Amino acid sequence: MERLTSPPRLMIVSDLDDTMVAHHNDNENHSLLRFNSLWEDAYRHDSLLVFSTGRAKTMYKKLRKERPLLTPDVIVTSVGTEISYGNSMVPDEKWVEIMNNKWNRGIVEEETSKFPELTLQAETEQMPHKLSFHVDKSKVQEVTKELYKRLEKRGLEIKIIFSGGIALDVLPKGGGKGQALAYLLKKLETKGKLPLNTLVCGDSGNDTELFTIPNVYGVMVSNAQEELLEWYAENGKDNSNIIHASERCASGIIEAIGHFKLGPKFSPRDVSDFLECKADNVNRPGHEVVEFFLFYERWRRGEVENCEAYTASLKASSHPAGVFVHPSGAEKSLRDTIDELGKYYGDKKDKKFRVWTDQVMATETTPGTWIVKLDKWEQTGSERKCCTTTVKFTSKENEGFVWENVQQTWSEESDVKDESNWII
Numbered sequence: 440m441e442r443l444t445s446p447p448r449l450m451i452v453s454d455l456d457d458t459m460v461a462h463h464n465d466n467e468n469h470s471l472l473r474f475n476s477l478w479e480d481a482y483r484h485d486s487l488l489v490f491s492t493g494r495a496k497t498m499y500k501k502l503r504k505e506r507p508l509l510t511p512d513v514i515v516t517s518v519g520t521e522i523s524y525g526n527s528m529v530p531d532e533k534w535v536e537i538m539n540n541k542w543n544r545g546i547v548e549e550e551t552s553k554f555p556e557l558t559l560q561a562e563t564e565q566m567p568h569k570l571s572f573h574v575d576k577s578k579v580q581e582v583t584k585e586l587y588k589r590l591e592k593r594g595l596e597i598k599i600i601f602s603g604g605i606a607l608d609v610l611p612k613g614g615g616k617g618q619a620l621a622y623l624l625k626k627l628e629t630k631g632k633l634p635l636n637t638l639v640c641g642d643s644g645n646d647t648e649l650f651t652i653p654n655v656y657g658v659m660v661s662n663a664q665e666e667l668l669e670w671y672a673e674n675g676k677d678n679s680n681i682i683h684a685s686e687r688c689a690s691g692i693i694e695a696i697g698h699f700k701l702g703p704k705f706s707p708r709d710v711s712d713f714l715e716c717k718a719d720n721v722n723r724p725g726h727e728v729v730e731f732f733l734f735y736e737r738w739r740r741g742e743v744e745n746c747e748a749y750t751a752s753l754k755a756s757s758h759p760a761g762v763f764v765h766p767s768g769a770e771k772s773l774r775d776t777i778d779e780l781g782k783y784y785g786d787k788k789d790k791k792f793r794v795w796t797d798q799v800m801a802t803e804t805t806p807g808t809w810i811v812k813l814d815k816w817e818q819t820g821s822e823r824k825c826c827t828t829t830v831k832f833t834s835k836e837n838e839g840f841v842w843e844n845v846q847q848t849w850s851e852e853s854d855v856k857d858e859s860n861w862i863i
């Protein structure tokens with residue numbers, strides 16, 4: 440959160456499973472990849488991305504390995520009982536203290552074990568401030584009422600949340616996704632960085648609280664669960680700041696950005712011809728990079744029409760003395776690298792090949808000179824690689840950006856560190 444010097448333009452707080460990440464009807468992650476390009480292109484530099492998930496950290500890390508998820512600025516895990524910041528996921532110790540208030544895990548364990556209706560979820564889901572069960576939907580009301588009564592008698596203040604028509608979580612009363620968001624907003628406000636707009640996004644029961652926080656926009660994705668829609672019908676219908684999107688998962692989030700007019704809503708992934716799009720003249724070096732790697736993905740998938748015009752345009756925007764440094768350390772001229780692309784046209788056709796950029800950050804080092812840093816991911820089938828890429832651009836008024844140098848190094852997150860088929 441420290442990287443922004445002024446209040447974020449937009450803060451998105453999104454659930455992961457079945458909201459940001461589609462588990463049905465989208466095995467190519469199309470909607471997530473659309474969101475990713477939009478975020479990196481238009482929002483990363485001045486906005487905040489927060490993921491708020493029911494998953495514990497370990498299960499969140501597993502999902503990151505399986506899906507093309509961006510790196511969030513803040514990650515709220517275990518149904519709002521843990522808050523961590525940045526790439527290294529540094530836990531918020533103050534939040535831990537708040538979670539300890541009127542909470543005793545041992546007592547919760549003891550009391551819940553007296554309910555035969557409750558079946559413990561896997562060990563990986565049990566956390567210091569979250570006990571999770573499965574329960575038959577028809578038993579929820581009765582069990583919840585009784586459990587609240589018994590735990591109150593034992594001096595605890597807890598919260599019970601029912602999600603996905605089957606999961607029941609017991610948390611400290613001060614926990615939950617909504618309370619975690621309220622805490623974050625307060626923290627940002629204290630630092631003079633209250634977001635200009637906040638959009639919360641969810642699909643199930645544990646997301647309900649997000650929609651109750653004052654002054655936020657909300658989107659329930661089209662595939663939202665019954666329990667969230669029921670809550671909306673009873674409590675949210677008059678609130679014009681909440682919509683039930685007509686699109687699924689991450690595409691529903693993009694829909695809401697457009698609906699509430701929160702900023703650009705056009706994902707560069709939806710552009711069919713980047714040459715035509717050049718006319719739009721988006722004046723951001725980060726945009727150049729996002730668009731280039733989308734082009735590169737299409738190139739290797741063999742989906743570019745008008746190849747010669749593209750390579751000519753790329754060459755025209757690369758400095759004649761520009762250098763590309765491959766992660767292996769080998770150096771080549773930028774223009775030769777573009778020429779070599781020809782050999783690889785369509786080599787990843789039908790191979791589930793995807794490229795996405797993460798944490799695109801541009802800095803103007805001297806007037807007219809920009810350094811753009813990003814993580815560039817490539818995935819073929821289930822194998823993926825990441826490298827940190829640094830691009831130096833210069834710009835002249837009304838003449839767009841010139842690629843000066845490109846340097847890549849293997850990223851720690853890379854699974855595979857060979858050089859086969861790695862071009863740019």
Ligand code: GLC
Nearest residue numbers: 493494518564571602606645
């Ligand atoms: C996630 C968690 C699970 C929890 C559920 C509902 O799926 O992994 O433990 O019960 O969210 O909050």
Ligand code: MG
Nearest residue numbers: 454456457642
């Ligand atoms: Mg969900």
